[in-house]
Amino acid sequence: MKFYTKLAMAAVAGVIAVGSIAHVNAQEMKFWRIGTGGAGGTYFPIGGLIANAISNPPGSRSCEKGGTCGVPGLVAIAVSTNASVANMNAIQAGQLDAGLAGGQSVAQGFNGEGKFEDKKDKVRMIANLYPEDMHLVLPKGVTMSSLKDLNGKRVGVAAAGSGTQVSVKMILKHYGIEADQAELGLGQSAQRLADGQLDAFFYAGGTPFAALIQLGSTKGFNLYSFSAAEIKEINSIIPYYVESLIPAGVYENITTDTATVAVNGQFVTSVDQPEELVYGVTKALWSKKTRSLLDKGHSKGKEILLENAMKGVLIPFHPGAERYYKEIGMMK
Numbered sequence: 001m002k003f004y005t006k007l008a009m010a011a012v013a014g015v016i017a018v019g020s021i022a023h024v025n026a027q028e029m030k031f032w033r034i035g036t037g038g039a040g041g042t043y044f045p046i047g048g049l050i051a052n053a054i055s056n057p058p059g060s061r062s063c064e065k066g067g068t069c070g071v072p073g074l075v076a077i078a079v080s081t082n083a084s085v086a087n088m089n090a091i092q093a094g095q096l097d098a099g100l101a102g103g104q105s106v107a108q109g110f111n112g113e114g115k116f117e118d119k120k121d122k123v124r125m126i127a128n129l130y131p132e133d134m135h136l137v138l139p140k141g142v143t144m145s146s147l148k149d150l151n152g153k154r155v156g157v158a159a160a161g162s163g164t165q166v167s168v169k170m171i172l173k174h175y176g177i178e179a180d181q182a183e184l185g186l187g188q189s190a191q192r193l194a195d196g197q198l199d200a201f202f203y204a205g206g207t208p209f210a211a212l213i214q215l216g217s218t219k220g221f222n223l224y225s226f227s228a229a230e231i232k233e234i235n236s237i238i239p240y241y242v243e244s245l246i247p248a249g250v251y252e253n254i255t256t257d258t259a260t261v262a263v264n265g266q267f268v269t270s271v272d273q274p275e276e277l278v279y280g281v282t283k284a285l286w287s288k289k290t291r292s293l294l295d296k297g298h299s300k301g302k303e304i305l306l307e308n309a310m311k312g313v314l315i316p317f318h319p320g321a322e323r324y325y326k327e328i329g330m331m332k
Contacts, residue, residue: 029058030277032076035087035099038159040187040211041203042300043100043265044080046129049297050267051076053290054281069287071280082185084163085115091270092120098273098281102132102163102204103264104240107314115166124271124318126282128311130303131262133246134167134204137212139193140220140253144200147175147230155179156189156201163263164204167238174237186211194219206265206300207250216253223251223258234261240312264312271318278320286324306330 034051037043054070061067070076079096081087087099088109101109112119138144150172157172158164160183172179182189182198189201190211203209215221223246226234231243244262248255267285269278284290286306294301310330317325325331 028073030074032074032097032277032281033079033095034076035081035083035090035096036078037081037083037100037162037205038185038187039080040185040190041083041209042132042206042298043083044078045210045298046206046265046300046304047078047100049293049301050285050290051078053287053293054284056284063287063289068284069289070284071277074277074280082159082161084161085109085166086161088116088120088123088268089161091268092122094270094272098126098267098269100129100265101268102240103128103266103312103314104167104238105163106266106268107240108166110315122270122272123268123315124321125313125315126267126269126278126318126321127285127309128313129265129267130206130300130308131244132204132206132265133244133262134164134202134226134241134260135209135212135246136200136202136224136226136260137189137193137215138200138222138224139196140222142199142222144224146227147171147224148177150179150200151177153179153199154197155181156184156192156198156203157181158189158201158203159183159185164202167204167241167263168202170238171234174233190215190221193221200224204263206298206303207246208299212251216251220253221251223254223260225257225259226261228259231259231261238263240264266313268315269318273318273320275318275320275323278318279323280320282318282321282324 036047055076056070057075063069084101084105087101090096108114109116109120157168192198240263241261246258
């Protein structure tokens with residue numbers, strides 16, 4: 001086995017050496033890490049679609065010949081993380097090149113507020129993407145008259161390092177709810193609810209969640225519909241959250257509209273990233289080819305629209321992104 005391993009390595013080395021000699025001026029490959037979220041949520045598949053759209057590895061077909069319209073030489077990789085807060089911290093620390101994050105985490109991280117002790121002002125905007133709806137998931141057949149019914153219950157508050165958890169803890173504190181809080185990712189929360197180990201769990205993200213589709217087809221679940229008064233109060237303590245609606249049928253087993261709150265999901269990077277690279281990424285994000293990938297790849301992808309790219313943005317754009325938006329007349 002060792003012999004064959006060494007032989008294979010030697011063969012690869014030989015190919016690389018020959019390739020290097022034959023293509024001295026070949027395009028350099030650049031890997032670009034995009035922080036997303038857990039596999040059961042929306043950030044991970046959307047991040048994967050974006051990574052695919054903006055990539056154009058050396059040797060790939062050009063956009064004109066049917067290939068992706070990505071950045072020449074770029075290989076973008078969607079990395080599963082604990083989502084918003086974790087992504088903001090990792091971009092600041094240079095551990096990720098870009099990432100997806102909720103508007104609340106983006107603004108608070110940039111300003112060094114809330115969960116962020118230090119200013120994360122290295123982070124810059126590429127684009128606003130889509131609204132992320134807050135889900136309060138209950139077991140099948142269970143209803144609540146108000147959020148205060150969570151008092152004394154076992155409640156999933158989302159994963160540590162997620163923007164959802166920051167918001168949920170603020171909501172529970174505001175209402176004086178003392179719950180047995182479980183820090184869990186979406187997949188874990190759904191499983192524990194199904195097993196009877198949780199009475200409810202929160203999670204915010206773009207609909208639909210793969211984990212909830214699966215839960216709906218097996219054990220079933222219910223969604224809590226926030227009252228108008230609760231939505232108004234949540235908006236007063238967390239201005240980033242606004243009134244929203246999860247339409248009936250988004251999840252097959254939920255046949256009525258669910259009133260809720262939502263925050264914008266955004267695509268951010270570091271100010272240290274080269275202007276030319278981020279210009280290319282932004283241009284690729286809004287290409288016709290990417291439009292097709294987003295429309296076909298995920299139901300939430302259809303809501304990622306150029307006209308909303310600046311909606312709800314509270315931090316500076318990266319110079320490369322700014323250059324693209326000025327080029328197409330969206331910025332002065």
